[in-house]
Each structure stands twice: as structure tokens, then as C-alpha cells.
Amino acid sequence: MGNKLQKPKQSKSETQEPDVDFTCEICIEPVDAKNKFKNNGICKHNFCSDCIAKFIEAKVVEFNVANIDCPALDCKFSLDPLSCRPILPHQLFDKWCDLLCTETVLQKYEISKRTYCPNPDCSALVVNECNNKPSKSTCPNCKKDFLFQVPEWMACRISVSSARVDMLCRKSVAAEPSDAVPPLPALACSSPFSTFLPYLPIQTSPLQ
CATH class of the missing domain: 3.30.40.10 (Zinc/RING finger domain, C3HC4 (zinc finger))
Structure with missing residues (x-):
């Protein structure tokens, strides 16, 4: 047809x-x-x-x-x-x-593999892409050396009691701007008090 x-x-x-x-x-x-x-x-x-x-x-x-x-x-x-x-x-x-x-x-990357550069003029996110525990790291942004440590407040949501979280957050109120970095929403700690904070403190240490 x-x-x-x-x-x-x-x-x-x-x-x-x-x-x-x-x-x-x-x-x-x-x-x-x-x-x-x-x-x-x-x-x-x-x-x-x-x-x-x-x-x-x-x-x-x-x-x-x-x-x-x-x-x-x-x-x-x-x-x-x-x-x-x-x-x-x-x-x-x-x-x-x-x-x-x-x-x-x-x-x-899990919490134990990331931290922030302690240089107050930098504060870049630094990641440990290796499976070791580095004692010394170089910031890829400012190129300065520092001790790789995970800030205590970064783990507060899963491993620290609410009382400890409140204390950390309250201590950061008095922190100088040079000792703090802007918080990221994904890292905001579980304390209700933390919602009023403009900054969270850095716990890492630069190498002298």
C-alpha cells in the first residue's frame, strides 16, 4: 500500500x-x-x-x-x-x-583531612590529600609553612559535648579579628550560641 x-x-x-x-x-x-x-x-x-x-x-x-x-x-x-x-x-x-x-x-574530604591556614592574611582551606599525618604543611595560597592541626571547632558537631561547644563559641566572642576566620555554613557548630558569632577561632599554629 x-x-x-x-x-x-x-x-x-x-x-x-x-x-x-x-x-x-x-x-x-x-x-x-x-x-x-x-x-x-x-x-x-x-x-x-x-x-x-x-x-x-x-x-x-x-x-x-x-x-x-x-x-x-x-x-x-x-x-x-x-x-x-x-x-x-x-x-x-x-x-x-x-x-x-x-x-x-x-x-x-573528612574533617581530619582539612584545616585552615593560620596566617591571618590568608586563612585558605588546606587539605591533606595523602594518607599520612603531616607535622608540617605549606599553604598552597600564601606559601607559608605551618603545623597541620584540625581546629577543635571543626569537629564539634560530632565529637564534642554541647557544653564544650558552648565554651568554644563563647571564647571566640573575645577573639581578635586576626585570630579568627569567617565560618562556613557546613562547619557551623551545633551550639545555638554560635549563630550569633561572626567568626570562629583558628586553632592551628604557624611555624616560627
């Missing part, structure tokens, strides 16, 4: 909905279609690029958040960093990338 005629398949560009002007769900302002933020097709909400950029800045600068969720209510997806790159200042995007890298390291 004769072959049936088949409709030609539409290209991806033909099946996509055309961009139209919209109202941003954050600032509630009319926005030109070209300024709509596109999250790499992961989720499609009506957000303008300016609002998303400000949202990311608040998460990164004020809260040190690495994995940033979409601001839409009930949306379970995260913002795609590469889709956000064109709308962010270079310095902000670099800081976000640093947070993402740190988060990856924290998930990959």
Missing part, C-alpha cells in the same frame, strides 16, 4: 516559545523580554536578570552560600552558575566559584 505522508519534524528553535515582555515576580516591574533570566532551561520563572544578580549577591556576600536555590516559591531547582555568569560582576562570580569549590572539598 502507499506510504503515509509524515509531517516534517520541527526544529528546536521552532518549538520554543518566543520571548515576550513580562512582569518580574520579584520586583513586580514590567521587563523587556531580552532582560529575562534563563536558568539554562532548568526552570522557567519570570525573573529579570537584575533581580537575580542582586539575589545571588546577597546569598554569596552576606551568607557565603554556595548552592543557591531558585528564588521561586516551591521550586526545587538551583541556579545554574554558568547561566548566571553573564549577569554578574567578575569579582562576585569568582567569589561564588570559590564557595562552590570549598563546598566540594568539604563534601569530599
Whole structure:
């Protein structure tokens, strides 16, 4: 019998909905279609690029958040960093990338294999990638030598009593800025008192 005629398949560009002007769900302002933020097709909400950029800045600068969720209510997806790159200042995007890298390291290496450089002008995260117990390490960032020790507060969530945690956190209130480093959300200790602290103390020691 004769072959049936088949409709030609539409290209991806033909099946996509055309961009139209919209109202941003954050600032509630009319926005030109070209300024709509596109999250790499992961989720499609009506957000303008300016609002998303400000949202990311608040998460990164004020809260040190690495994995940033979409601001839409009930949306379970995260913002795609590469889709956000064109709308962010270079310095902000670099800081976000640093947070993402740190988060990856924290998930990959157990507490006993990571510490922070005690140099107050550095405080970089340092990882022991070998299976030994190093007595001396060199910071890959500032190149200074120091004794590799795991700060006590880093293990407080799993190995220290709540009373000990409270004492550590209270001691850090009086710490000088040069003796402290900004805490990471993944390392926040279990004491409720710690939520009021801007810094947590360094317990590692530089080599003289």
C-alpha cells in the first residue's frame, strides 16, 4: 500500500516559545523580554536578570552560600552558575566559584583531612590529600609553612559535648579579628550560641 505522508519534524528553535515582555515576580516591574533570566532551561520563572544578580549577591556576600536555590516559591531547582555568569560582576562570580569549590572539598574530604591556614592574611582551606599525618604543611595560597592541626571547632558537631561547644563559641566572642576566620555554613557548630558569632577561632599554629 502507499506510504503515509509524515509531517516534517520541527526544529528546536521552532518549538520554543518566543520571548515576550513580562512582569518580574520579584520586583513586580514590567521587563523587556531580552532582560529575562534563563536558568539554562532548568526552570522557567519570570525573573529579570537584575533581580537575580542582586539575589545571588546577597546569598554569596552576606551568607557565603554556595548552592543557591531558585528564588521561586516551591521550586526545587538551583541556579545554574554558568547561566548566571553573564549577569554578574567578575569579582562576585569568582567569589561564588570559590564557595562552590570549598563546598566540594568539604563534601569530599573528612574533617581530619582539612584545616585552615593560620596566617591571618590568608586563612585558605588546606587539605591533606595523602594518607599520612603531616607535622608540617605549606599553604598552597600564601606559601607559608605551618603545623597541620584540625581546629577543635571543626569537629564539634560530632565529637564534642554541647557544653564544650558552648565554651568554644563563647571564647571566640573575645577573639581578635586576626585570630579568627569567617565560618562556613557546613562547619557551623551545633551550639545555638554560635549563630550569633561572626567568626570562629583558628586553632592551628604557624611555624616560627
